Amino acid sequence: MDTLLTIQQVADKTGLSEHTLRYYERIGLIESIDRADNGHRRYSDVDVGWIEFLKCLRATGMPVMQMKAYADLTRVGDHTIEARLELLKEHRRAVLAQIEEMQAYLSVVDYKIDYYTKEKERIETCSEN
Amino acid sequence: MDTLLTIQQVADKTGLSEHTLRYYERIGLIESIDRADNGHRRYSDVDVGWIEFLKCLRATGMPVMQMKAYADLTRVGDHTIEARLELLKEHRRAVLAQIEEMQAYLSVVDYKIDYYTKEKERIETCSEN
DNA sequence: TCTTGACTTAGAGCACACTCTAAGATGTAT
C-alpha cells in the first residue's frame, strides 16, 4: 500500500505533534514532504518509516543536531554508509554507557529505599509497645 | 572527621559547579549551609553526603522540582518517612521503565546497524570483482 | 453565502536546568 497521509494522521500514528513534525522538517531532520495541490503535506509510508526511526534516535537520547548529521548523510548517497554506521555505533555505545550509569546511580537510591523500609519497620515496631 | 569544606572544594569533590551548588541552595534543594565569619559557605560531611545523593536523583533523571519535594520531606521530621519511601519507589519504577523503553528503541537502532553492516559488506564484495 | 475546520508560514514564546555577570567584600602574599 502507498496511501498518503495528512500531517494529522501522521501525528496520530507516530505520537509526534503536528508542530513537531513541521519543526523537524524545518530543521532538516525530515526531507521536504510531497504536497497535495492545495499545498498540504502528504506523507508516504517511507516518510512515516523514517519518522519512526527518528523517534528511536530521540528516545534513546540522541541530540537533534546529531540526528541532523545522520539525516544529512542518508541524503548524499551510498558512500556515506560507513559514516552512518559509525555514527549509529557510537550512539549505541553512548546509550549503553548511559544506561549503566543510571543503573549505578539507581543502586544508591535502592540502598536508600532499603534504609527507609527498615527505618519504617523499626518505628512501627516501637509504637506497638 | 568533620572538616569543613569551601564551595570550591565541594565543587571539585562532587563534580557540580559552584554555580550549581549555590543554585541548588537557592531553590531549596540544599538546606542553608553554615557560614564562616566572612560569610563564606562551609560544607560539612553531611552536606556533601546529601549533595551526593542529590546527584543520584538527578543522574537518574528526577526533575529538580521532585527533588525539591523530597528535600522538603526530609526536613519536617520522621513522620514523612513513608512519603519519602513512596517517592523514591515511584522514581525507581519510572527509571526502570525508562531504561526498558530505551532498550526497546535501541534494539531498532541495533537492527539498523546490522543492516548497514551487511550492506557495507555487500558493496565491498561487489567492488572486489 | 457563511461557517467550520484543516492546513500553511514565519517567528515568538516556553520549560527546564543550569550558567554567567556585575558589583562588591574579604583574605593572603609580596
Next chain:
DNA sequence: ATACATCTTAGAGTGTGCTCTAAGTCAAGA
C-alpha cells in the same frame, strides 16, 4: 600598600527541544 584570588548576592542570559501564535488559504457542509 597593593595586587590577586576567593567568595558573596541578585538577577540576567543560554541551550535544547519543542510548542504556540497570528494571519492567511482553501474546501466541504448547512
